[in-house]
Amino acid sequence: MRRGIGLALVVLVASVVAGTANGGQRTENAAAASQAVSCKGTLKIGIVTPLTGGAGFLGQEQLSWAKYAVKTLAKPLGLKIQLVNGDTPVEQGAAVAQTVAQKFVADPKVVGVIGPATSGGAVASTQTYFQAGIPTVNPSATQTALTQGPKKTGSPAFFRVVPGDYIQGPTDAHYMIDKLHVKKVAIIDFQEPYSVGLANAVESTLKKAGVSTVRLSAPNTTTDYSAYVTKVPNDADVVFFPTQKPPDAQTFAQQLLEQGKKAKVFGSDGSNDPTAFKVPGSYVSNFAPDITGIPADKGLINGWKNDNPGKSVGSFGPPAYGATQVLLNAIQKACAKDHGVLKQRRDVLRQVKHVRIKNWILGGSFRFSTKTNDPLNAKFYIFQIQSNGSYKLVA
């Protein structure tokens, strides 16, 4: 009996201590959120992306373009900006994005965030940023529910400069139907929000068009796909493979060839990496075109290449430049409205939606939709991998 009471007391004390600690954190965050910051001093922008791990290529590319945007755009807008990194390796799941969010929220000088790069990370941390009044402008999270639908997962602090899977899914499916004339498609998801949402979107569009589908589901930790390849029907024309780890798309495509299956791999934006996924004949979709084909971007590309010698322009970096540009403009607007002293971080959040950019890095001009926090009139692009491993824009 005594032991039971003692145990109950320990639990009670532990709960009180934990509650106090949590309350302390909340108070600290609230203080950081409402603390006034001078626009003449250095303000911070966080960038949350996988800088290491299987998707490290993506994060490094985004970081290099965000750095270039800060370097070239902040000064003309009258701002001093420091970019601070938050590494979120995809192998560690979405929870790490929440840890990074708490770190950024506690720093009163962090007035905006680029990312988190993955949909899972964005879902995990969006409420934390919203409660702190920090806007997040996202260059790559495409899950539809982040901005719309009855089960909306994103907070009002979530904005993205790339279209969502509500466009990617149907775009990919229609390409398969109209250009590849598919009869049967195998679709794989990886039991996490990004791939499940995208796989569902593709599957429903294909089914509506009368295409036969086979759905498979692999844990996100799968390394050997042999058993999944075995389950791909011999007469399947395409395997839709929305991974966030391009080497896995390469492995899957190789194992299809190994088993003599004729199906082509169709990857999503997460597998768009010419250095890792290069089996000829495969397809990938992405939210950004090859900007080297946009004449207005020539000077910008040359400038970025000077800062990043030997690196080639990919598809994930330019939207990160765009997201940084949007955020910098919002900060500048908020600073102007608050007469040089940001009263609270929420003032920047209020300005994001009003940002307009005439010469958008991805072509044309940029503004947000009035209905959602998505870009207006954005679209997805489809590439086919050539025999030399290069990506050719086909739609």
Next chain:
Amino acid sequence: MDTFIQLTVDALTLGSVYALIALGYTLVYGVLKLLNFAHGDVFMVGSFIGFGVLQLLGGTSNPAVPVWVLLTLVTLAAMAGCAGLGVAIERFAYRPLRDAPRIAPLISALGVSFFLANSMQLLFGAAPRNYDTFALSNGALYLKGFDVGDVRVPLLRVITIGSAFVLMILLWLLVNRTRTGKAMRATSFDREAAAMMGIDIDRVIVFTFVLGSALAGAAGVMFALRVPTQVSIGFVAGLKGFTAAVIGGIGSIPGAMAGGLLLGFAESYTQGYVSTKWSDLVVFSILVAFMIFRPQGLFGRADIRKV
């Protein structure tokens, strides 16, 4: 029928890698009665050594030597590197605790596992390393082979399964037909009595670690020839190898071989005929079933003590 044949080929590939890992567990347990939980990470290090040597030899797109020489050198380097690592682990993490309570080396093994995984991540990052064997001889290792019915068994699978079985046979011969093997068996049976008969116990234990770790190195390369490797693979591979060793009867060499293959078949057929989502559930349910109904495993002996 084609699906069955394909799944059987998958099972043999998977099972032979599991068997090689399980042999490392079983050898060390047999001699030291220690569950070497760092063994999965030795497997991971082996796959990274193989990757490094492959790059030194020009990579798969521009190899400096013929393909078969390349694969042999990569495997031998990984085996040698892991053997050295095994010796170091035994010397610094286990030998000082040899006479300590059994929980101490177990905790030390877990510590070594974390140390290896985190050191590798600090040194080489968490990005996957792809051997890209598809680039060798224009994909010949994948596209050539022999046919069973309508199913193609590619050269890479033949090499993986064949090499694993050759290594297992060599190990069996070494343990059963040589003086060193006899010393290992004697040490496993009764360490103190073996020492009294003049067997150098330290030497036998070090040799056991060399053997087990070298097999893990070979398994690491065989695994990474087909799929990208990364620092996190050691944990799951180690867990599967341990399961295989327990199912076969930990301490039994034929048991580890059989356990590995059984695990490969269970995993592959479950993925093929039941559900891809359920394979780990089935595999670990088999482990639980063995622990309850036949704790000594398939080939192990029940531990009878005089009271």
